Amino acid sequence: MADYIEIPTEAGTFDALSAGAEGDRPVLLLHGFPEAAIEWREQLNVLGGAGCHAVAPDQRGYSPGVRPQEVFEYRQEALVSDVLAIADRLGWQRFDLVGHDWGAAIAWAVAAAHPDRIRTLTAVSVPHLDAFGRALREDEDQQRRSEYMQVFRRTGSDKLLLEDDARRLRRLYEHKIPETHIEEYVQRFSEPGALDAALNWYRAAKFADPIGQVRVPTLYVWSTEDPALGSTAALACGEHVTGPYRFEMFEEISHWVPEEAAEELTRVLLEHLIAHQDT
Template identity: 30%
Template sequence: MTEITHRHVQSTSGLRMHVAEAGTGPLVLLLHGFPECWYSWRHQLVALAEAGYHAVAPDQRGYARTGGPSRVDDYTILHLVGDAVGLIDALGEEQAVVVGHDWGAPVAWATAQLRPDRVRGVVGMSVPHRPRSSRPPVAAMREQLGEGFYMVYFQQPDVPEAEFDRDRAATFRRLLYAASGDGPALAPIVPDGGGFLDFCPEPAELPGWLTEDDIAAFVREYEDAGFTGPLNWYRNLDRNWELTAAWHRAPITPPALYIAGDRDLVVAAPGARDIVAGMNAFVPGLRDTVWLPGCGHWTQQERPDEVNQAMIEFLGAL
């Protein structure tokens, strides 16, 4: 059986990154989302290796075994793209196919947008490419969705991480279940005086794709770094808007694939389906959009076989 190995790699961005990897061949970089780590790609690492690729899943900046700096300002989209490109450098490659899920998807889209010379292809899961908005995003979220919208809630220092740290096993169990296709339809709005997990119920039983061992693995990976680094990504939303003015509505030109579950809360958001339907205007190389019936937010964990097949077919056509 194909083995997943682990090491630390010094990215040319200056960050020492933990990576899980398998296989040899053309490089496929797998970028996880929130609140995840390399373990989210456990099914893809093996499948891609057996299909003839060098699959590499880093713990991104601030996460798990990589960790990261303490300053909030050091978690901008330019830092994150720099880490991805720097990892391609450190692995001795000129190009990679960059795959991202959840927060990893905007990093993948931005890497393809800012450095198309380094990207053979790009795969976004759950989060479609959204063109840069006409004004800073956090104020717009407050106006449209209120102070309780989870991304606004995450702007507070210390409060969200204190909630998530209180019982990390419960945090992962409730969040992974609640946002999945097996969970209830979620409105990610924190109630007045409450917390994020208040809209994430305890499951009566775990869905078939998620085990207690999986939850224990996430808890173990978060043991040292915790949640502050991951939450700092959200605390740079307005700063990212400022820093990317030079790429306002710039197209993403490498070949692209988009995969999402039809029960994903991201695509249930107002206007999200229209953004997916119109992505070709800003992602002219988009080759396919794959919808996974009954799948929620944790795309590659909930539907590993379908995701692996779609990715391998896309890779084979490059």
């Protein structure tokens, strides 16, 4: 079972879940929206028993101890800095990085900018940000899929998602993940300022600025029934990776891969880590 830990940094104190022994192979897992570190419970338990020290933090805005109010404090540079600060505090010079949804977006940026720190990258759902940015500009299908972002960026969108017993927030999960997780997410985001802070990731986002090539060994997982992310950017993802690249397509799976397809994702993740254990 994963243990609760706190990770103090200059930005504030991050809540996190940790499994495995200190000194084992370090693996950092970044959650997406609207979730938290608990989305990685299955992966944490398996990794912790497979010779890894796996840590999943509640990221900026999700941890009460790191919840700034200003939108600019959620820019990509700050989120990337958080990842490195967490790793530094854990004493990790190099580590394996795993991300889903927004966690994947930031993981891509970290791997592109700091390849010396990353042993391997595993990105789930969100493709390389340059491929995604191009699809947003040129692909009508992806533009339609991403229209929800404009709603999330509006002031008051947190209240819209939480009204009527969080009816719209609950609908986002599509009944694809454990009900206990949904209830925990709703409880967390019902805390004053919590959902608004998480939505600041959307408000601060800029997909026009290229992040560049990723040179580290990379696994990218995309699911065919993901309503937010179409095939155009997913299939182009490998064009932006110069290191060893593996693409996995999960059939009949929605956006919530770590929870909906936990066993399958954990299997390919372990295969990727083992394949590059000497990197």
